[in-house]
Amino acid sequence: MLDTEKSSHPAPDSFVAKAHVDAARYEQMYQASVDDPDAFWAKEGKRLDWIEPFTKVKNANFTLGEVSIKWFEDGVLNVAANCIDRHLATRADQTAIIWEPDEPTDPALHITYRELHENVCRFANVLLSQGVMRGDRVVIYMPMIPEAAYAMLACARIGAIHSIVFAGFSPDALANRINDCGAKLVVTADTAPRGGKRTALKSNTDAALLHCSDKVRCLVVKHTGDQISWIDGRDVDVKAMMKTVAPDCPPRPMGAEDPLFILYTSGSTGKPKGVVHSSGGYLAYAAMTHQLTFDYHDGDVFWCSADVGWVTGHSYIVYGPLANGATTLMFEGVPTYPDAGRFWEVCAKHGVNQFYTAPTAIRALMGQGSEWVEKHDLSSLRLLGTVGEPINPEAWEWYNETVGKGRCPIVDTWWQTETGGHMITPLPGAIPTKPGSATKPFFGVQPVLLEPNTGEVIDDTAAEGVLAIADSWPGQMRTVWGDHARFEETYFQQYPGYYFSGDGCRRDADGYYWITGRVDDVLNVSGHRMGTAEVESALVAHKAVAEAAVVGYPHDVKGQGIYAYVTLMNNETPSDELRKDLETWVRTEIGPIAKPDLIQWAPGLPKTRSGKIMRRILRKIAENDYGALGDTSTLADPSVVDDLIENRMNKG
Ligand code: 6R9
Secondary structure (H helix, E strand, O other), X not given: OOOOOOOOEOOOXXXXXXXXXXXXXXXXXXXXXXXXXHHHHHHHHOOOOOOEOOOOOEEEEOOOOOOEEEEOOOOEEOHHHHHOHHHHHHHOOOEEEEEEOOOOOOOOEEXXXXXXXXXXXXXXXXXXXXXXXXXXXXXXXXXXXXXXXXHHHHHHHHOXXXXXXXXXXXXXXXXXXXXXXXXXXXXXXXXXXXXXXXXXXXXXXXXXXXXXXXXOEEEEEOOOOOOOOOOOOOEEEHHHHHHHOOOOOOOOOEEOOOEEEEEEEOOXXXXXEEEEEEOHHHHHHHHHHHHHHOOOOOOOEEEEXXXXXXXXXXHHHHHHHHHOOOEXXXXXXXXXXXXXXXXXXXXXXXXXXXXEEOHHHHHHHHOOOOHHHXXXXXXXXXXXXXXXXXXXXXXXXXXXXXXXXXXXXXXXXXXXXXXXXXXXXXXXXXXXXXXXXXXOEOOOOOEEEEOOOOOOEOOOOOEEEEEEEOOOOOOXXXXXXXXXXXXXXXXXXXXXXXXXEEEEEXXXXXXXXXXXXXXXXXXXXXXXXXXXXXXXXXXXXXXXXEEEEEEEEEEOOOEEEEEEXXXXXXXXXXXXXXXXXXXXXXXXXXXXXXXXXXXXEOXXXXXXXXXOEOHHXXXXXXXXXXXXXXXXXXXXXXXXXXXXHHOOOOOO
């Protein structure tokens, strides 16, 4: 076992010499950012081009009942113009997006800023022709293809609010999101190739739209040419139409606080929340974190392997990099297709300088052996990053040694859909890393550890508690779409005066932060967030199921696996067939990422006398940790616990 707290990895001197921020500058800038946030962010806000400059900087109130977050509120800008137009004078012929297709034998695309401009303008004109107006919502359900970025930026250009739904979600999940945000239009593609398989996006969209207003239009990108059904008057062939509309479309002036996008994410209760992000503050924060966390310099090739369906793809494939005039790589495929060397082949092929991925991918590839990495020339790599979940020291060491050859700093970035950008992360030239620690706060971020029960701030440097943030930062979410009360309840109620992250955290004697995982009923499966309540409600919607309780358990590759305890209806009998049926059922209700890894038949669930399921106990059983079951005396029927232990799924 490594003593990770003591294992400190400073960046090589040659890296520090060129870095945007070194140790002294980090200390000085961090202090300035918390001493006088208005002055600090007034300067950083000027990273963007403003149509009307802002005169106000920060205006935030975390008081329950009055929660309001505004940044640069009287400024006027356009996000697409910041990501494209302002670069045309100096870098029109520079590649903005490198697109790497699923099949390595298909040609990659290099899209210049000039081409990006024309494609986004044409896409925007298609949206306008379909009656999409400022403030309207557009749902994007797309493969990882350039048109996904065009669609996002086209919305931003005309002031429409996009909401991307990850292409792995089911028609039901898609319909719920279309309806929740009242989208006027859905952008999709015929099919999405991934790892040599195809997801039928158009037919999923057809199925979803059966549950939506018949006014919702459907723009279809014919990407693979696979056969699809077509409804005249509702469906529009985007590529064909892009050829007929004008190649220019003026960017619409937008208020800094106008919503840029909505992104649905899971919480501990209820249906997924529509997290709303702003235009000005979000973009300034995404741009700044992209430049400083990854130490991005002009001419570098940056690759974030996330999907644009997640916040990581929004901030670090599209908005952050493009606002900085970067070259950003977009990959359609998966790490293991056609073989476990694909990531490294792509890094070598395109001369990637900064590579950003999830611990689950690193673990999966580590399991395939180092020879897949060693086949490829990774000398272009200068920095590696991780996001989405805690990284275990073994995976960290492998990433560091085998991929980074010990010379690439690893930035372990802690942040959330809600935070818009990195919150706790090493700045690579400034902060020596420790395997498994997200290290120190980004500028303007004031983390505090709270005692979970009393909510008191823990002042000791070395401490453990729940992680909250004491003041606002520009990338913070502004509200839950259509439900501001839910925003306040979820993030500001339990610990008054703070933004509550939902994560547990330890701080070591050096002031480094170590995220220990969620303290609520949110699962993190392969870096994907999921509420236990969502999986449970999918299970109980099955006719054979009376009751279900879902918990996470440690999984070697996924970080957490989904463990479902299922109580069947009286007239049903457990069988392998039924188990398979339930797995398929959850896949169709939510999507493949929500499929339970283990289903245990539970004649009864441990409940308190008031009928509350004691998840703490179920978690311990799933973790194989019976010694720590704790007090079971408050259970209505303690004997159910013995039965559950007896019939546990992943024994040994
Ligand atoms: C960006 C993103 C957020 C949750 C978060 C935490 C976990 C993210 C992490 C991490 C440990 C890191 N998380 N980054 N845990 N170390 N570097 O992942 O957003 O999908 O909203 O998930 O992911 O539990 O609360 P999102």
